[in-house]
Amino acid sequence: MKIYPNLPSIEDYEPYIGSEATERIAAKAEKLRGRKVVHINSTYYGGGVAELLNAMTVLMNNAGIETGWRVIVGSPDFFGVTKKMHNALQGAEINLSDRKDEIYESVVEQNSVRMHLEHDFVVVHDPQPLPLINHYRKRGPWIWVCHVDLSHPNGELWKYLRPTIEKYDGAVVSLPEYRQELKIPLRFIKPAIDPFSIKNRVMTEEEIDERLDHYGIPRDLPIVAQVSRFDRWKDPQGVIKAFEKVRKEEGATLVLLGNTATDDPEGMELYTSLLDHKDDRIVLLSVEDTALVNAVQSRAAVVVQKSLREGFGLTVTEAMWKGTPVIGGNVGGIKHQIDDGVNGYLVDTVDQAADRIIKLLRDEKLRKSMGEKGREKVRNNFLMTRYLEDYLDLFLSFRC
Numbered sequence: 086m087k088i089y090p091n092l093p094s095i096e097d098y099e100p101y102i103g104s105e106a107t108e109r110i111a112a113k114a115e116k117l118r119g120r121k122v123v124h125i126n127s128t129y130y131g132g133g134v135a136e137l138l139n140a141m142t143v144l145m146n147n148a149g150i151e152t153g154w155r156v157i158v159g160s161p162d163f164f165g166v167t168k169k170m171h172n173a174l175q176g177a178e179i180n181l182s183d184r185k186d187e188i189y190e191s192v193v194e195q196n197s198v199r200m201h202l203e204h205d206f207v208v209v210h211d212p213q214p215l216p217l218i219n220h221y222r223k224r225g226p227w228i229w230v231c232h233v234d235l236s237h238p239n240g241e242l243w244k245y246l247r248p249t250i251e252k253y254d255g256a257v258v259s260l261p262e263y264r265q266e267l268k269i270p271l272r273f274i275k276p277a278i279d280p281f282s283i284k285n286r287v288m289t290e291e292e293i294d295e296r297l298d299h300y301g302i303p304r305d306l307p308i309v310a311q312v313s314r315f316d317r318w319k320d321p322q323g324v325i326k327a328f329e330k331v332r333k334e335e336g337a338t339l340v341l342l343g344n345t346a347t348d349d350p351e352g353m354e355l356y357t358s359l360l361d362h363k364d365d366r367i368v369l370l371s372v373e374d375t376a377l378v379n380a381v382q383s384r385a386a387v388v389v390q391k392s393l394r395e396g397f398g399l400t401v402t403e404a405m406w407k408g409t410p411v412i413g414g415n416v417g418g419i420k421h422q423i424d425d426g427v428n429g430y431l432v433d434t435v436d437q438a439a440d441r442i443i444k445l446l447r448d449e450k451l452r453k454s455m456g457e458k459g460r461e462k463v464r465n466n467f468l469m470t471r472y473l474e475d476y477l478d479l480f481l482s483f484r485c
């Protein structure tokens with residue numbers, strides 16, 4: 086049953102996932118009707134986690150599960166520390182001084198007094214709000230969800246965080262290969278997209294033209310695009326190098342569209358460093374415009390996501406859903422989305438990226454067939470109802 090008629094509900098997915106799956110998921114949601122759930126993360130905008138929570142919290146409420154979303158409030162030095170932790174969870178070096186521990190722990194404590202968490206399920210995302218658990222008496226299960234690869238964390242950081250993580254009743258990572266030894270049960274939940282959002286709904290050609298024109302993106306040559314936060318792991322420099330090779334053989338425009346998340350202080354610096362590469366065929370845009378993301382992903386002849394590390398890579402799913410072939414870095418979650426040579430390409434080097442871009446630019450039939458297969462892969466695996474069902478199964482596993 087749909088409580089908020091103007092907002093997406095499980096039933097709206099029936100045309101994509103069929104009646105059997107729709108009924109199965111609705112029945113699981115019904116078992117949790119009236120329960121109170123809260124998700125907590127560190128940014129309301131920018132980055133994949135905000136995308137996921139935006140869509141899932143609406144779906145859950147529309148199914149009668151009373152679901153809130155809270156965001157950790159912190160000063161720039163707090164997010165400076167947590168960004169370093171985020172990088173170190175993926176293996177980077179970190180100097181964990183007492184001052185950093187103090188900033189981290191005291192900001193989270195301040196947040197804890199404002200949050201009043203009395204929910205049946207508390208779901209805490211990523212390291213930023215992790216120590217919240219130290220300040221509450223549990224009313225129900227607490228679950229920690231980590232959206233990055235945990236398999237090779239910096240040892241010092243892991244030693245510091247692990248005892249807090251193990252206070253939770255369960256943990257979630259995106260993929261089995263991201264697992265860590267933990268004393269608590271661990272589940273694997275791959276991210277997904279909302280096909281009804283402004284970012285993923287079907288746009289008309291006129292709407293796409295309007296958005297591209299608005300930002301002065303030329304439409305005379307095929308577009309190669311990467312849509313990503315300005316983050317070194319997304320390798321925008323590598324994309325520019327690949328494009329420079331492509332341009333020696335094929336005419337095209339490169340669009341590097343990005344934003345910087347509120348919890349990511351490194352973004353601006355990287356963006357500024359990329360400005361040096363700007364020329365008339367490279368469009369570098371740092372704007373907050375969801376419809377533009379949709380327009381670029383829909384119109385591009387080829388989407389690139391040349392990440393060097395990637396927890397999952399929602400941008401890959403988003404472009405595949407639009408029937409655009411994607412060339413992804415052969416890393417992390419991208420490997421679970423792209424079947425190399427079938428519905429896109431996986432690449433390890435700049436040269437490979439350049440080679441696959443040229444191949445796709447030259448072959449419209451190939452672009453179309455890969456694009457169609459990509460959309461099918463998303464329909465079967467990466468729509469928001471599948472993500473919701475994984476969470477419903479997780480909640481129900483606690484026998485509430």
Ligand code: UDP
Nearest residue numbers: 132133136312313314342343344398399400
């Ligand atoms: N995104 C956006 N505008 C931009 C760049 C990215 O809205 O200029 C969105 C993108 O569409 C995707 C999310 O931010 O939904 C990024 O998620 P992803 O998993 O690809 O990477 P993350 O930023 O979480 O590392």
